[in-house]
Amino acid sequence: MQIFIDIVLFTMLTCTAIAIVRTRSLFAIVMLSGVFSLLSALLLVTLDAVDVAFTEAAVGAGISTVLMLGTLALTSRMEKPSSHSSFVPFLVVVVTGAALVYGTLDMPHFGDPNAPAQVHVAPDYLKRSVKEIDVPNVVTAILASYRGFDTLGETAVVFTAGIAVLMLISGLRRRREDEETDEDGTDGQDSHGQTDMNDKENS
Amino acid sequence: MHHHLILRVVTKLLCGAIILFAFYVQFHGDFSPGGGFQAGVIMAVAFIVYGIVFGVDQVQRVFPPWAVHKLVALGVLVYAGTGIATMFLGYEYLDYTAFKPYYPSGGQHRGILYVELGVGITVTGVMVAIYYAFASRPPVISDEEW
Numbered sequence: 001m002q003i004f005i006d007i008v009l010f011t012m013l014t015c016t017a018i019a020i021v022r023t024r025s026l027f028a029i030v031m032l033s034g035v036f037s038l039l040s041a042l043l044l045v046t047l048d049a050v051d052v053a054f055t056e057a058a059v060g061a062g063i064s065t066v067l068m069l070g071t072l073a074l075t076s077r078m079e080k081p082s083s084h085s086s087f088v089p090f091l092v093v094v095v096t097g098a099a100l101v102y103g104t105l106d107m108p109h110f111g112d113p114n115a116p117a118q119v120h121v122a123p124d125y126l127k128r129s130v131k132e133i134d135v136p137n138v139v140t141a142i143l144a145s146y147r148g149f150d151t152l153g154e155t156a157v158v159f160t161a162g163i164a165v166l167m168l169i170s171g172l173r174r175r176r177e178d179e180e181t182d183e184d185g186t187d188g189q190d191s192h193g194q195t196d197m198n199d200k201e202n203s
Numbered sequence: 204m205h206h207h208l209i210l211r212v213v214t215k216l217l218c219g220a221i222i223l224f225a226f227y228v229q230f231h232g233d234f235s236p237g238g239g240f241q242a243g244v245i246m247a248v249a250f251i252v253y254g255i256v257f258g259v260d261q262v263q264r265v266f267p268p269w270a271v272h273k274l275v276a277l278g279v280l281v282y283a284g285t286g287i288a289t290m291f292l293g294y295e296y297l298d299y300t301a302f303k304p305y306y307p308s309g310g311q312h313r314g315i316l317y318v319e320l321g322v323g324i325t326v327t328g329v330m331v332a333i334y335y336a337f338a339s340r341p342p343v344i345s346d347e348e349w
């Protein structure tokens with residue numbers, strides 16, 4: 001049953017990926033990438049990694065889809081057809097894919113109890129956290145306590161990313177308001193609106 | 204989206220439930236899947252859904268941008284402040300035993316609660332701030348083209 005579910009999910013994942021490559025409508029692509037994240041979340045559930053699956057469903061399928069749609073509202077709706085030949089990129093993809101498949105031959109088998117990930121620090125954490133932390137969810141215990149410094153760093157990364165986006169985009173918002181008070185209002189609808197705004201601020 | 208009556212009613216019903224679920228994920232993260240990162244995203248989703256359906260101006264009346272920007276920094280401060288607090292109590296940075304030296308795992312529970320809260324606050328702030336930054340810009344595509 002487990003194998004059947006895995007095969008079905010991976011087939012759907014591959015179909016979604018092919019559909020994303022073949023589609024030209026950017027709106028459909030954003031929606032399909034949300035579907036892709038949701039299918040990845042399901043695969044993570046079958047691997048018993050519910051915390052990661054939860055994050056994938058919330059961030060990948062939820063927030064990033066919304067943010068992509070927000071970005072889409074600022075650009076065009078259709079992907080421009082590529083003018084280059086697709087042979088060389090296809091070759092690169094095939095070679096890279098073959099190398100990755102070759103690399104998986106060295107990986108431990110699915111669910112192998114002797115895999116390096118299972119025998120390194122994981123048993124130690126599992127044994128110690130019952131006594132030291134006494135939290136049923138070991139993931140939380142490792143994340144917040146044993147690796148508190150890592151998580152502090154991750155929070156700082158999220159903070160930095162947020163500040164960076166704000167500095168990049170909110171500055172433009174202030175310029176737009178300046179422009180609206182100018183009573184000029186001819187640009188903003190065409191693709192040159194951006195450069196016009198910059199020119200206006202420089203002048 | 205003023206003509207989508209069903210969407211508007213359902214959104215109003217859902218927002219409260221989403222926020223409640225975010226608090227559940229936040230404070231029940233020690234016992235069930237979840238934690239600060241997931242809870243922050245879910246909390247942000249409540250405001251983003253409201254903003255999509257009712258407009259950015261409406262949601263910014265509930266959750267103004269200056270408050271969002273304060274939250275972004277506040278979360279990191281809560282997290283780092285927890286570490287400072289443990290140092291003042293005579294232990295190492297982020298050693299939660301300091302909160303209850305006579306009952307170490309209880310102290311761990313409390314420390315995990317604080318740092319997860321910090322993570323949740325920052326993630327909520329960042330997600331909502333990014334959404335505001337994108338949604339406040341004038342759309343190039345008109346509504347009908349979707």
